[in-house]
Amino acid sequence: MAQVSTLPRNEAGIETAIGILKQRFGDRLQTSAAIREQHGHTTTWIENQSPDAVVFPHSTEEVAEIVRTCAAHHVPIIPFGTGTSLEGHVNAPAGGLSVDLSQMNRILAVNAGDLDCVVQPGVTRDDLNTHLRDQGLFFPIDPGANASLGGMAATRASGTNAVRYGTMKDNVLSLEAVMPDGQIIRTGHRARKSSAGYDLTRLLIGAEGTLGIITEMTLRLQGIPEAISSARCSFPTVDAACQAVMMTIQYGIPVARIELLDEMSVKAANAYSGLNLPETPLLLLEFHGSDTGAAEQAETFGQIADEFGGTDFAATSTTEERNKLWQARHDMYWASLQLRPGARGISTDVCVPISRLAECVTAAQDQARELGLLAPIVGHVGDGNFHTLLLIDMDNANEVAAADGFVGWLNDLAISMEGTCTGEHGIGQGKRPYLVRELGAATSYMSAIKAALDPDNIMNPGKIL
Numbered sequence: 001m002a003q004v005s006t007l008p009r010n011e012a013g014i015e016t017a018i019g020i021l022k023q024r025f026g027d028r029l030q031t032s033a034a035i036r037e038q039h040g041h042t043t044t045w046i047e048n049q050s051p052d053a054v055v056f057p058h059s060t061e062e063v064a065e066i067v068r069t070c071a072a073h074h075v076p077i078i079p080f081g082t083g084t085s086l087e088g089h090v091n092a093p094a095g096g097l098s099v100d101l102s103q104m105n106r107i108l109a110v111n112a113g114d115l116d117c118v119v120q121p122g123v124t125r126d127d128l129n130t131h132l133r134d135q136g137l138f139f140p141i142d143p144g145a146n147a148s149l150g151g152m153a154a155t156r157a158s159g160t161n162a163v164r165y166g167t168m169k170d171n172v173l174s175l176e177a178v179m180p181d182g183q184i185i186r187t188g189h190r191a192r193k194s195s196a197g198y199d200l201t202r203l204l205i206g207a208e209g210t211l212g213i214i215t216e217m218t219l220r221l222q223g224i225p226e227a228i229s230s231a232r233c234s235f236p237t238v239d240a241a242c243q244a245v246m247m248t249i250q251y252g253i254p255v256a257r258i259e260l261l262d263e264m265s266v267k268a269a270n271a272y273s274g275l276n277l278p279e280t281p282l283l284l285l286e287f288h289g290s291d292t293g294a295a296e297q298a299e300t301f302g303q304i305a306d307e308f309g310g311t312d313f314a315a316t317s318t319t320e321e322r323n324k325l326w327q328a329r330h331d332m333y334w335a336s337l338q339l340r341p342g343a344r345g346i347s348t349d350v351c352v353p354i355s356r357l358a359e360c361v362t363a364a365q366d367q368a369r370e371l372g373l374l375a376p377i378v379g380h381v382g383d384g385n386f387h388t389l390l391l392i393d394m395d396n397a398n399e400v401a402a403a404d405g406f407v408g409w410l411n412d413l414a415i416s417m418e419g420t421c422t423g424e425h426g427i428g429q430g431k432r433p434y435l436v437r438e439l440g441a442a443t444s445y446m447s448a449i450k451a452a453l454d455p456d457n458i459m460n461p462g463k464i465l
Helices: 011-028 033-038 060-072 125-135 149-154 200-204 238-251 263-273 291-307 319-330 332-337 354-370 397-416 432-439 442-453
Strands: 053-055 077-080 097-100 107-111 116-119 172-178 184-186 213-220 227-234 255-261 282-289 311-316 344-351 377-380 385-392
Touching: 011 053, 011 060, 011 097, 033 053, 060 077, 060 097, 060 172, 060 184, 060 213, 077 149, 077 213, 107 125, 116 125, 125 149, 149 213, 172 200, 227 291, 227 319, 238 255, 238 282, 238 291, 238 354, 255 263, 255 319, 263 319, 263 332, 263 377, 282 291, 282 319, 291 311, 319 332, 332 344, 332 385, 344 397, 354 377, 354 385, 354 397, 385 397, 397 432, 432 442
Parallel strands: 053 097, 077 097
Antiparallel strands: 107 116, 116 213, 172 184, 172 213, 227 282, 227 311, 255 282, 255 377, 344 385, 377 385
16 A cells, blocks of 8 residues: 655644634634534545645635644645546645635636636536536546546646647646745736746646745637537557557647547446447547538547557547547546456556557556456557556555555656656655656756745645645
8 A cells, every 4th residue: 555654733822823823714724523524535546634724715815824823833735626536646644734625716817719618626526517508618537536637737637639739738828826924926927828927827827836836827728619520439459549649749739638449348338338349459530620620530430440450449529429429538537447346446547658559558558468467458549648447455565565666666657668656646755755766856956946935834734745
């Protein structure tokens, strides 16, 4: 089981700060064991480390007040969105206060003519897209969970659309944030580009709450395409599917989504989502554009797939059929758990250059088999990113040790291929050992930035560095 360290606690400061904030926030500050445990919850195998209290602010000014109180008494602050992160981001290794931003969930403005909007951090991606639908707009970043947009920015989230629309770093124009001293800053405005000073927006995106708390975002929007076409194609091997992906990207086909499911994942999707797909490696794709353009893209991919032994190729523009396929993809975590009832699902991700993708995925499959691990693979393979879900009996010490070894081996393999130990899960607690291996001396400059902005280390301590 992944182990995490416990940091020194400031008992007196925590007690004082909670007392002050309880008087100010009343029932919006909770200390019950159940709520505290929920806010230390993590969807991976990392040990739950609960905060001492949870507070629910409604505005940026309230967040600033909370931070100033905690800063005055040197109390740790852990930002919380929906709790769907995978690497222990919301744990409280030094105790302290969880700041739950879920009630800051207003869509403040939609500027349809400029293709942007302003939202609070507790708005979820589904909420935003439901709100935008009747205006012909959508926000394209779609991690599997219905995560909060603040959490998605803090972890530099991605998803199935990243191959065309990029990740959170490409879709946030500016931020409002509360810094460790309680100061409220704005990193930019609504202009599409700026050369004004350091890029603080992207410094805070992906900082996982270690440099400040995001309280408002200006997001880039997209027009809903005139036509959307989806396709699926089965392949004899994962290597053949990955080679088809590489050729598709190199050929310049502007795919919006291109997802890989290995044979175990297809088996799980068939059983869980009521599909009837050949239980061999599968690619799911989506094409956006005009009616003619989307159809031509699907046809060209079909020709590429044929070169690599692709079979059972089918394309559809029917909304119901498309939604059924993509819902099955988003349900893969739950579907995979059915492959081994009672097992714990341990998800890890890496990302490599697409020219190394087939080699990396195949090596991961071989290593899992050698260790006797059940490990279905899915991936946002258009940008070289894939996920392995290890299905583990947590009461079997040998199996847990094998899984831990596999995760370390896979991270090191991706780094050796000039990739990264995480394409979208983030570092949190779980991947801290691999960050130095990946970036070396660059992490000392990260530490210097952290120390300069947060000298008392109160902002989500024990994460990233």
